[in-house]
Amino acid sequence: MALAVGIRGLTRSLLRPWVRVPGPARGRTEPAAGGGDGVRCFGSPRVLVEPDPAAGFAVMKMRNPPVNSLSLEFLTELLISLEKLESDKAFHAIILTSDCPGIFSAGLDLMEMCGRDPTHYAEYWKAVQELWLRFYLSHLVVISAINGVNAAGGCLLALSCDYRVLADNPKYAMGLNETLLGIIAPFWFKDTLVNTVGHRTAERALQLGLLFPPAEALQVGMVDKVVPEDQVLSAARSELAQWLAIPGHARQLTKSLMRKPTADRLLKERDADIQNFVRFISRDAIQKALRVYLEKLKQKKT
Numbered sequence: 001m002a003l004a005v006g007i008r009g010l011t012r013s014l015l016r017p018w019v020r021v022p023g024p025a026r027g028r029t030e031p032a033a034g035g036g037d038g039v040r041c042f043g044s045p046r047v048l049v050e051p052d053p054a055a056g057f058a059v060m061k062m063r064n065p066p067v068n069s070l071s072l073e074f075l076t077e078l079l080i081s082l083e084k085l086e087s088d089k090a091f092h093a094i095i096l097t098s099d100c101p102g103i104f105s106a107g108l109d110l111m112e113m114c115g116r117d118p119t120h121y122a123e124y125w126k127a128v129q130e131l132w133l134r135f136y137l138s139h140l141v142v143i144s145a146i147n148g149v150n151a152a153g154g155c156l157l158a159l160s161c162d163y164r165v166l167a168d169n170p171k172y173a174m175g176l177n178e179t180l181l182g183i184i185a186p187f188w189f190k191d192t193l194v195n196t197v198g199h200r201t202a203e204r205a206l207q208l209g210l211l212f213p214p215a216e217a218l219q220v221g222m223v224d225k226v227v228p229e230d231q232v233l234s235a236a237r238s239e240l241a242q243w244l245a246i247p248g249h250a251r252q253l254t255k256s257l258m259r260k261p262t263a264d265r266l267l268k269e270r271d272a273d274i275q276n277f278v279r280f281i282s283r284d285a286i287q288k289a290l291r292v293y294l295e296k297l298k299q300k301k302t
């Protein structure tokens, strides 16, 4: 599937393959996973990819500090990194994790949905749709190693993976908490949650905007495994072995069989979904609710 998003700010440097990337703007510099055998990290300012082609997978680290909010640029970089790995036959799997201590993702970037014009909202929403479609339907095995709090759009990204490992820290809650902001999870967010935890759990979780701490996330099936914090990546790697042992074509076709009907619902109504989003998010009452929520986040510090 070609990358179909018409996204501004797609710089040539993002498209250059196998470039050594500078360290993160804030936070620590990560060593290259494959550095020992001459394989280089690549990526972009906000996404660090540590390839291990000999083992057939790469670790994709999100590093958009402070909270990995999914801005348009960040979405674009995630999509480009995914596409690069998908188009390289050496890779069969990705482990998706965060480079921001204590945060997997704060979800969609509220600044992209607040005080902007309808053209921007439409462009942003198209990129959000694309991110979900591409991760949800990827022919690669995608395992998320969730090493921090994970709200709304970030939770959707994790739910789009094939398997979820969550670090056992009571602060690392995850869920689709949109209603707490006075907004609603779109039908394809809802469908993804229902497919993961079942209708009744999803119904309650979505209405109440529940963020589940690790033990509860495991109990409802939102994640597949909870492990001590320092073992999240190694647990994801161990799990991967089982997935990579299955004949690729059989696993991919089965994944498609399971997921295509859900993705098709959005693909059939993609433009209408964008229009709905633009109408909804442009409402004065919604804009006000988002501003109040952002203000609360800021006041929390004082």
Ligand SMILES: CCCCCCCCC/C=C/C(=O)SCCNC(=O)CCNC(=O)[C@H](O)C(C)(C)COP(=O)(O)OP(=O)(O)OC[C@H]1O[C@@H](n2cnc3c(N)ncnc32)[C@H](O)[C@@H]1OP(=O)(O)O
Pocket (backbone or CB within 6 Å): 066, 067, 069, 103, 105, 106, 107, 108, 109, 110, 111, 149, 151, 152, 153, 154, 177, 178, 181, 183, 184, 185, 186, 276, 277, 280, 281, 294, 297, 298, 300, 301
């Ligand atoms: C019909 C169709 C209908 C369609 C209807 C519409 C559908 C929309 C679907 C929406 C999906 C979403 O994902 S909406 C996003 C939901 N996300 C959330 O509720 C998470 C909000 N964030 C948090 O709770 C916290 O920040 C948390 C992640 C726990 C980290 O806490 P910390 O104390 O470590 O950090 P904070 O001090 O809070 O945050 C650091 C800075 O990041 C900012 N920040 C935090 N989250 C942010 C975010 N999501 N977007 C932008 N900026 C964010 C804060 O304001 C701070 O800014 P400064 O003060 O300037 O430093």
